[in-house]
Amino acid sequence: MSNLAVKIAGVTFKNPVITASGTYGFGREYECLYPLSALGGVSLKGMTPAPRMGNPPPRVAETPSGMLNSVGLQNPGVEAFLDNELPYLKDKGTVLIANVAGSTIDEYRSICERLDNSGVHMIELNISCPNVKQGGASFGTSCENAASVVRAVRPMVKHVPLMVKLTPNVTDITAIAQAVEAEGADAVSLINTLLGMRIDIKTRRPILKNNVGGLSGPAIFPVAVRMVWQVASKVKIPVVGMGGITTWQDAVEMMMAGASAIQIGAALFTDPYAPIKIVEGLTKYLDDNGIADINSIVGQVQPW
Amino acid sequence: MNYRQGVFTLAKCEQLAETTYSFVITCHEIASLAKAGQFAHLRVPGFSLRRPISICEVLPQEGAIRVVFDIRGEGTKALATLKSGDSIDIMAPLGNGFSLLEPDKKAIVIGGGIGVPPLLEIAKHYGENSRAVLGFRSKTAVILQNDFASAGCGVHLCTDDGSMGRKGFVTAILKEQLDAEKPDILYACGPRPMLKAVAALAKEYGVRCQLSLEERMACGVGACLGCACKTRKDGKETYSHVCKNGPVFEAEEVVFDE
Numbered sequence: 001m002s003n004l005a006v007k008i009a010g011v012t013f014k015n016p017v018i019t020a021s022g023t024y025g026f027g028r029e030y031e032c033l034y035p036l037s038a039l040g041g042v043s044l045k046g047m048t049p050a051p052r053m054g055n056p057p058p059r060v061a062e063t064p065s066g067m068l069n070s071v072g073l074q075n076p077g078v079e080a081f082l083d084n085e086l087p088y089l090k091d092k093g094t095v096l097i098a099n100v101a102g103s104t105i106d107e108y109r110s111i112c113e114r115l116d117n118s119g120v121h122m123i124e125l126n127i128s129c130p131n132v133k134q135g136g137a138s139f140g141t142s143c144e145n146a147a148s149v150v151r152a153v154r155p156m157v158k159h160v161p162l163m164v165k166l167t168p169n170v171t172d173i174t175a176i177a178q179a180v181e182a183e184g185a186d187a188v189s190l191i192n193t194l195l196g197m198r199i200d201i202k203t204r205r206p207i208l209k210n211n212v213g214g215l216s217g218p219a220i221f222p223v224a225v226r227m228v229w230q231v232a233s234k235v236k237i238p239v240v241g242m243g244g245i246t247t248w249q250d251a252v253e254m255m256m257a258g259a260s261a262i263q264i265g266a267a268l269f270t271d272p273y274a275p276i277k278i279v280e281g282l283t284k285y286l287d288d289n290g291i292a293d294i295n296s297i298v299g300q301v302q303p304w
Numbered sequence: 305m306n307y308r309q310g311v312f313t314l315a316k317c318e319q320l321a322e323t324t325y326s327f328v329i330t331c332h333e334i335a336s337l338a339k340a341g342q343f344a345h346l347r348v349p350g351f352s353l354r355r356p357i358s359i360c361e362v363l364p365q366e367g368a369i370r371v372v373f374d375i376r377g378e379g380t381k382a383l384a385t386l387k388s389g390d391s392i393d394i395m396a397p398l399g400n401g402f403s404l405l406e407p408d409k410k411a412i413v414i415g416g417g418i419g420v421p422p423l424l425e426i427a428k429h430y431g432e433n434s435r436a437v438l439g440f441r442s443k444t445a446v447i448l449q450n451d452f453a454s455a456g457c458g459v460h461l462c463t464d465d466g467s468m469g470r471k472g473f474v475t476a477i478l479k480e481q482l483d484a485e486k487p488d489i490l491y492a493c494g495p496r497p498m499l500k501a502v503a504a505l506a507k508e509y510g511v512r513c514q515l516s517l518e519e520r521m522a523c524g525v526g527a528c529l530g531c532a533c534k535t536r537k538d539g540k541e542t543y544s545h546v547c548k549n550g551p552v553f554e555a556e557e558v559v560f561d562e
Contacts, residue, residue: 022528022529023523023527023528024527025526025527025528025529028305029305029523029525029526029527029548030525030527032305032306032307032308033308033309045529053541053542053543054529054532054543055532056532056534056543057519057520057531057532057533057543058519058520059520059529059530059531059532060353060520060521060522060528060530060531061520062351062352062353062379063352065352066352067352067353067522069522069528069530071528071529071530071532074529074532074543207520217352218352266352266522268523268527269352269353269354269522269523269524269528270347270352270353270354271309271347271393272309272395272523272525273309
């Protein structure tokens with residue numbers, strides 16, 4: 001049996017398949033199909049210090065090979081998470097990644113401090129949400145802002161690794177990745193959604209009430225592979241790759257581009273078993289090709 | 305939450321009206337779990353998002369569910385090409401269904417267009433103690449009126465253009481029915497303006513009312529928070545989700561503000 005386990009910044013995942021933040025709630029919604037322990041990890045719904053209502057509907061729109069969303073970080077707030085969700089999740093046998101966001105640097109600091117020693121296994125700093133007016137991606141689109149938020153939260157995160165989730169809506173994602181690495185990020189995850197828009201030609205109104213939203217799904221996969229490849233060649237910290245991964249072949253491709261682990265998002269909405277099928281596919285791929293360890297394919301693309 | 309996902313066989317496909325289709329899907333386990341007002345999330349090959357379609361009938365004898373849908377766009381157009389014997393990937397039953405009182409209570413169901421199908425199970429439950437007020441665009445869109453009648457339900461039909469039944473909207477008939485005999489509960493599904501008018505009448509007459517809502521949806525299980533709808537609980541407004549908290553809500557919870 002080949003090894004599927006991967007280690008990201010000291011945390012061991014039994015397999016490299018993680019469900020992406022915002023697509024898997026707090027882990028309860030797919031549990032009647034398969035146990036959370038089948039997954040390498042779960043990146044939980046993005047949390048803020050106080051509860052957030054999110055954006056008005058419609059919040060989702062289908063696109064060719066993908067979808068737009070403008071949920072706007074609706075969440076019950078970190079205290080409700082700690083009281084109602086974490087106790088339930090603690091012994092599920094999967095890596096728990098708390099995805100956190102804020103409107104100000106102080107909010108990022110306070111939520112990181114609250115979660116650091118709470119029992120979650122990793123913090124994913126969301127500086128890339130395209131759907132909120134304050135904070136979110138505004139922290140992730142310049143090297144200075146990205147560096148300043150990581151610098152501010154770094155002392156608050158002492159017990160678990162700090163991963164920073166990057167937005168693709170920038171001129172050069174490698175510069176942002178290097179900026180957060182320089183401030184002590186333990187890993188980066190990419191890509192968050194690409195900013196997009198659809199218009200109803202009958203009403204002449206955008207389909208999303210927020211007018212614009214984040215594009216995900218297979219449509220963005222090649223962009224994600226390219227960005228993971230570029231970032232992986234510029235940073236020494238592990239890269240977690242995501243963006244449109246739907247099949248085990250996509251997962252292999254993303255890992256060859258340089259991802260040490262992968263996250264699955266929109267694919268769940270087409271097939272809720274997608275992460276399970278990817279784990280099975282990766283197992284078979286390793287066995288069929290006589291590969292003893294999944295880690296040996298990471299970054300192994302041979303560029304022309 | 306207890307649902308299943310899988311590929312099942314279409315036992316029967318029928319065209320009910322100009323753009324409306326009915327599927328009977330053989331899925332024993334799902335049929336044993338499903339309740340009135342829940343929905344199925346249908347995968348359409350070639351499309352990223354599933355289509356949420358309300359369950360029209362639960363057929364435990366056949367180990368099947370029946371869904372009825374209208375062609376609204378490219379996805380439902382593709383669905384409509386499926387034939388008996390084809391397979392279909394569904395997740396079901398999803399959401400919370402209608403609250404059904406004892407069958408000797410009196411109920412009125414109010415349906416507008418493609419909002420009519422999820423009400424059929426209610427009519428079957430209350431039988432002769434139910435009345436249905438069903439509204440459609442025109443004669444070419446009328447569906448299921450015989451199914452409601454077979455359930456023992458008193459059917460009152462109207463169309464926007466008067467081509468079948470009474471001319472006008474369901475609310476005029478509903479008001480007459482409420483005046484004639486006040487029921488214990490109302491159930492409605494249809495366009496948002498219709499639901500708003502029904503909710504107002506229910507409040508006026510002091511009758512409990514449940515509404516089944518619709519919203520653009522992605523996951524179908526409450527994981528993505530896409531299908532938000534504004535609701536009020538304890539005087540406080542929030543966004544609930546049609547897939548998990550609904551699709552059925554108490555009328556007084558729903559905030560109609562746009």
